[in-house]
Amino acid sequence: MAIQHTARGAERAQRRDEQYVWHPWSPIDAAGQRVMADRARGHRLWDADGTEYLDASSLNSTCGYAHPAIVEAAARQLGRLHGVDLSAQSHEPSGLLAERLAGHLPGGLSRTLFTNSGSEGVEAACLIAASHWAHRGRPRTRVVTFARGYHGSTTLARSLSGLPPTSHAFRDPLRVTPVDLPADHRALRAPEFAPRLLADFATAVGGDPSDPPMAVVVEPLLNVGGGAVLPPGFLRGLRELCDTHGTLLVIDEVFTGVGRTGRMFGFEHDGVEPDVVVSSKGLSGGYAPLAAVSVQQRVYRTFSEDPVLGGLRYGHTTSGHAVSCAVGLATLDVVEREGLVENSRAMGARLLDGLAPLAGASGVVDVRGLGLVAVLELASPEAAAALAGSARHHRLLVRQQGTAVMAVPPLTIDTDAVDEVVARLSAAAREGGG
Ligand SMILES: Cc1ncc(COP(=O)(O)O)c(C=O)c1O
The missing domain is CATH 3.40.640.10 (Type I PLP-dependent aspartate aminotransferase-like (Major domain))
Structure with missing residues (x-):
């Protein structure tokens, strides 16, 4: 069956997902809240409605999408x-x-x-x-x-x-x-x-x-x-x-x-x-x-x-x-x-530097990281979920694990995109996401 890349197609895909797909490791009532990913390239991902996101949420993304x-x-x-x-x-x-x-x-x-x-x-x-x-x-x-x-x-x-x-x-x-x-x-x-x-x-x-x-x-x-x-x-x-x-x-x-x-x-x-x-x-x-x-x-x-x-x-x-x-x-x-281990080290340091000023502000209690794992620690899991949700409004996908919000972009990420992650996550935190 052909996949329909239209607004109605996107809506149907969402309904079908809610009716038939059992998602691992997630509450039943999270249905309808997730991004319906449609296509992706590098560190960019588009949902079924055509909205573009910067994806810093995929734990397994080494070379980005569609390399x-x-x-x-x-x-x-x-x-x-x-x-x-x-x-x-x-x-x-x-x-x-x-x-x-x-x-x-x-x-x-x-x-x-x-x-x-x-x-x-x-x-x-x-x-x-x-x-x-x-x-x-x-x-x-x-x-x-x-x-x-x-x-x-x-x-x-x-x-x-x-x-x-x-x-x-x-x-x-x-x-x-x-x-x-x-x-x-x-x-x-x-x-x-x-x-x-x-x-x-x-x-x-x-x-x-x-x-x-x-x-x-x-x-x-x-x-x-x-x-x-x-x-x-x-x-x-x-x-x-x-x-x-x-x-x-x-x-x-x-x-x-x-x-x-x-x-x-x-x-x-x-x-x-x-x-x-x-x-x-x-x-x-x-x-x-x-x-x-x-x-x-x-x-x-x-x-x-x-x-x-x-x-x-x-x-x-x-x-x-x-x-x-x-x-x-x-x-x-x-x-x-492409020297991705070195890039992970360099881009990770830049990401951490950019996020460091958030520590102690906007509900962020700690900023830490290693390589391309950047972690913002919030005071509660609810505050972390709110920050991840707010980041999504800024078209940035990040990951939440308990009180931690983690930015884990592909190892292919460049300086412009790292700065974009910093800007979007900082804006989300300032708006009270945290
Ligand atoms: C450190 C670690 N070990 C094991 C696993 C399990 O891997 P999988 O989900 O591929 O079964 C994970 C998954 O997140 C992990 O982070």
Whole structure:
């Protein structure tokens, strides 16, 4: 059926959406309030009525919308070989992408399992950690993580999180020791909080020597947990702690990976080498479902000891889909060719500078950020929702997570567009959105 790009077509699309589509992670009564996106290019997006927005709300936008190199790569792969089941056959794009990822990761992190989503990737990482310990004849099943972390919406992945929306009916599929943040988000990023936070992790990891954790799973910057920037030195200390207890360090780079924080990976800010890295959103820039679980070769090698298969007992029919891998490869090409990690660092600094004067004014209690993640903290979730709504009236799309309003533009954004984000968000805040 042809899509009708007319005012009546837009109205019908809205009604159809309200009647038939069940939107994830949103209240039922939010129906009719969202932008009905119709087309997009770069950082601009048009709704079905033709209204133009600057989109700083897409958590997975690396290269912006409709980047010709990625569209071309996807179409070419779709026409050549859309995919095969990697449990039975293989294809070149998966090898090329795994090899390219290895080139961006430290040392031995050179074996990659592909999945379709970040949640699956984190879930696979937990299964890999548990299996690794079983293969070594020293079973471990406990995980230490942030209480305010978010690692996905599948049962195992959501069990890692203490955020209220992730609670679920299937009790304790995973033994988790949660660590609370020792300070509010405003204070946390100061370097002096690293020792406090590490002391809490030390208790969680080593408190019971008879029950060492199989893994510590953390994000380098808490996304859904409210855009919390962690203190410098924390991941370095955590690496040492994991080494002391022989625990695997799993870094969830689903949101932060591929340039979002101004480094290729968030853990690079602290110069650590994780045991497992999960990347997803930025890797395919939203053009195709894709996640990558990259593990150290020494972890991979233990899987020959698996008693049932002699290998990994995990996967999905579309894991490592050829089109997704081709898209991932094209995304990394663009990231390298256009210097998007450096651009993220430079544009992120400009964005943060521009927004900094809002701190302490218009209901904004904190302005913080890292790379192209800029966070305005409001006094309440209601005030944050009001600011995001007001920004939309200024034709700027931003994201709200609890009391945080986050501007996460594509890594391709330029200085003019950054200044536009600043102007529109500042105007929205001044008008009492906050
Ligand atoms: C840090 C982190 N981990 C995992 C996930 C889950 O990824 P997905 O939504 O692709 O399942 C998200 C999604 O927001 C995330 O931000």
